Amino acid sequence: MPESPEVQVLADVLDETVTHRRIVGADVGEFRAWKTRDRPVEDLIGATITGVTRFGKHLDIDTDRGDLVVTLGRAGWVRHRVEDDADGEHTGDASDPPPPPAAVIATLELDDDTALEFTDAGEWLSVALSLVDHPQDVPAVKKLGPDPMSPTYTRADFDRITLGRRKQLKALLQEQESISGIGNAYSDEILHRAKIAPTTHAAALDDAEREALFQAVRDELADAVPARRSIPLPKLKQAKAAAMRVHGRTGEACPVCGGVVADVPGSKGSAQYCPTCQGPAD
Incomplete structure (x- = not known):
């Protein structure tokens, strides 16, 4: 699942590369991902992107016609497609079969012949797209607590x-x-x-x-x-x-103390810790 550091980098890169670009085409291939039915994706055609920011784990693409808030969920992502470039997501050994490609949920075509592709690689749909006047109009954004990455967090x-x-x-x-x-x-x-x-x-x-x-x-x-x-x-x-030092590393040596990384009790293997560094988890 993308978390705030990765979403921040995504926002920063997109802010640098697509701000001031005009949207010339828009399509949603998976209608369940589009959450604001009273404002169809076609409303974005002709809009200019004015900035890209982050709210928690959500991405906000601001335009002069409203904010497109992207909830990435468990396996969502945004690709900036340039011509027919490869997505580069396979990083395993050359003999390993590549993972199945992420499904493109929606696309925004831009006036420089590039596109933003909103993808989901999960077993169930997790990406959600909402076109709103303000990011806080999305319930999941409105209820967010303070952001620990903010310089004002105390x-x-x-x-x-x-x-x-x-x-x-x-x-x-x-x-x-x-x-x-x-x-x-x-x-x-x-x-x-x-x-x-x-x-x-x-x-x-x-x-x-x-x-x-x-x-x-x-x-x-x-x-x-x-x-x-x-x-x-x-x-x-x-x-x-x-x-990751411990997450996803069950049975491996802790890089800090050399102890064995274990699953958090009751997590069914989805969370890990080091009993030596952190003490027993009951």
Whole structure:
């Protein structure tokens, strides 16, 4: 799932490459992805893109006719197609079969003979597109909590969501209404950096542990953005996976202490931690 660092890099690259471009064609191949039926995609034909930004894990393509808010979901992405260039998503050994191509859900043709393609590679549809007057008109954006990647995010913001909360930290970090932009992978990495078990309840943290977790949130996300900037957009997801210390690395050695990375209890293999660094997870 794309999380805030990758979506930030995607927004930055698209902002540099498609801002001021005029939309000359628009098509939605999967009608279920288009959420604002009273404003069809054809309303964007003739519009000029005025900027691309991020709200949590959502992408906002601003035009002079409204905002196209893109919810990427589990396996969504946006490609900037230049002529017939390859998407470059296969990074395995040459003998490995390439993964099935991502399905193109919608397309915006631009006036420089390029196009934005909105894709989904999941087993079920997760991409959602909404044409609105303001990004907050999309319910999922409106309910977002403070963004920890914002320079204005403070320890006080973090304390408001952790003090007294009887909720496991792994789940709390992914609660978009409390803290936006963090998903399954980065929550594992943040907790590993902070050396706190994922099943620890927020209410059980002392002040030093809350400070360590706050700093881990800020540092993990801040470090990821510059690390991804030099990566071609089609390879951002693979770069994210390769950079993980514990997430997705069950049975491997922890790069910090050498202990064995384990699955978080009850996660069915979807989340990982280091019992040596972080202590046991009950």
